[in-house]
Amino acid sequence: MRELGRRSEAASHPYKDQSVTRPAMIVTRPATAHAPLALVGKVGRREEVVAVCAAAASLGIHVGMAATHARALVSDLDLRPAEPEADAVLLDRLALLAVRRWSPIAAATPTDGLWLDLAGCDHLYGGEERFCRRLRAFCQRAGFTARVAVADTPGAAHALARYGREDLTIVPAGGTVRAISSLPIAALRLTGTALSAAKRFGFETIADLLPVARGPLARRLGLPAITRLDQALGGVAEPITPREDVTVPAVERRLLEPIGTAEAIAQVMEDLLGDLAEVLQASGLGARSLRLSGLCVDGTEQV
Numbered sequence: 001m002r003e004l005g006r007r008s009e010a011a012s013h014p015y016k017d018q019s020v021t022r023p024a025m026i027v028t029r030p031a032t033a034h035a036p037l038a039l040v041g042k043v044g045r046r047e048e049v050v051a052v053c054a055a056a057a058s059l060g061i062h063v064g065m066a067a068t069h070a071r072a073l074v075s076d077l078d079l080r081p082a083e084p085e086a087d088a089v090l091l092d093r094l095a096l097l098a099v100r101r102w103s104p105i106a107a108a109t110p111t112d113g114l115w116l117d118l119a120g121c122d123h124l125y126g127g128e129e130r131f132c133r134r135l136r137a138f139c140q141r142a143g144f145t146a147r148v149a150v151a152d153t154p155g156a157a158h159a160l161a162r163y164g165r166e167d168l169t170i171v172p173a174g175g176t177v178r179a180i181s182s183l184p185i186a187a188l189r190l191t192g193t194a195l196s197a198a199k200r201f202g203f204e205t206i207a208d209l210l211p212v213a214r215g216p217l218a219r220r221l222g223l224p225a226i227t228r229l230d231q232a233l234g235g236v237a238e239p240i241t242p243r244e245d246v247t248v249p250a251v252e253r254r255l256l257e258p259i260g261t262a263e264a265i266a267q268v269m270e271d272l273l274g275d276l277a278e279v280l281q282a283s284g285l286g287a288r289s290l291r292l293s294g295l296c297v298d299g300t301e302q303v
Contacts, residue, residue: 022118022128023154023240036074040067041082050082051112054145087111093284095243102135105242113161115154115240128170136168152176154240155232159187159206176233181207188232194225206232249283251275258297 036056040047047067059074070077091108098106098116105117118128125131132148139146149160151171156179160169163183171179180187183206185198201220203209209217209229218226230236251272259265269292280287293303 022122022150022152023115023157035076035078036061037078037080038070039082040070040079041084084111092243096245099243099245102131105240107240107243109158113158115157117240117242118150129168132168132170151179153232153234154238155188155228156180156234158189159183159232163187177210180232181205181210185209188225188228190221190225190228194221197221198225249276249279249285251279 036059037053038049038056038061039051041050042048043050049061049063049065049067049070052061052063056074056077059077061070061074061077067079071079088108088110091110091112091114095106095108095114098114103116103118103121107115109115118131122128122131125134128150132150135148136146147161147164147167149157149164149169149171151157151160151169152173153176156171156176159180160171160183163186169179185203185206185208186195188206190198197220198204203221206229214226227236231238253268253272253275255268259268272292276287276290291303293301295301
C-alpha cells in the first residue's frame with residue numbers, strides 16, 4: 001500500500017547530497033497601479049482574456065472571458081495583446097537569476113512560475129519563511145506581485161501557489177495531504193478532458209479523489225490524472241530539472257605575427273572589446289569585470 005503524503009525522494013543535487021527536497025513555487029505577475037489591465041490572446045477561434053491585474057479581477061474580469069464581454073463589462077478596461085514569447089524569455093531569465101542567486105536547482109514552469117529546491121539553501125537566509133519573504137520583496141522591487149508556497153513536493157507547491165488562500169504558504173513536513181485536500185481539482189495540472197470528466201463524475205476538490213481506488217479513478221479521469229495526483233502527494237517523484245547557467249562569453253584574435261608594442265596591444269584590446277560587446281548585446285548580457293589573457297611565443301599564458 002502506498003503511503004500518501006510522504007516526502008518524495010530528491011533529485012540528484014549538483015552540489016551536495018540531500019535526502020529530501022523542499023520545493024518552492026513562485027508565481028509572478030506584473031504589479032499594477034493604474035487602470036484595470038487585461039491581456040488577450042487567441043484561444044481557438046476567439047479572443048479570450050489570458051491574464052488580468054488585481055484591479056480588473058475585482059471588477060469581475062477573469063481568465064477565459066471573451067474579450068468582447070470584458071470590454072462591455074468594464075468600459076475603461078485597458079486591453080492589450082498577450083506576448084507569450086516575451087513572457088517565456090523573461091521567465092527564463094528569472095530562472096537563471098534564481099540559479100545564480102538563491103538555489104542551484106531552479107527552473108521555470110510555464111507560464112508564470114518558478115520552481116526552487118530549498119534543500120540546503122534556506123538556512124543561508126534565516127529559514128524558509130524569511131527566505132520566502134525576501135523572494136517576495138525582490139519580486140515587488142522588480143515590479144511583480146508574487147505568491148509563494150513551500151511544500152514537500154513540487155506538485156503541492158505548484159497547487160498552493162496558484163490556488164491557495166494565502167500569498168505565502170509554508171506546509172510543515174508531512175502535511176501535504178491536509179494542505180491540498182481543499183483545493184480544486186484544477187490545482188493538479190490536469191488536462192481539459194480530465195477536468196471535464198471530473199466535473200461529470202462530481203469530483204470538485206482533491207479530497208474527493210483521495211478515497212477512490214486508483215483503478216476506477218484512472219478509468220474515469222485517465223492515467224495522467226492519477227500520476228499528477230501521486231506527484232502532488234509524494235507517491236511519484238517529480239524531480240526539478242534545473243536551469244543550466246550560461247557559459248561565460250569569450251572572444252579571441254589570432255595574429256599572424258607576435259606583437260610587443262603598446263600601440264599594437266592597445267589596438268588588439270580595442271578590437272576584442274568590440275567583438276565582446278557584440279556578443280554580450282546579442283545575448284542580452286552585461287559584464288562587471290573582464291579577463292584578458294595572451295599566449296606568449298614561448299607557449300606560456302600571460303593574464
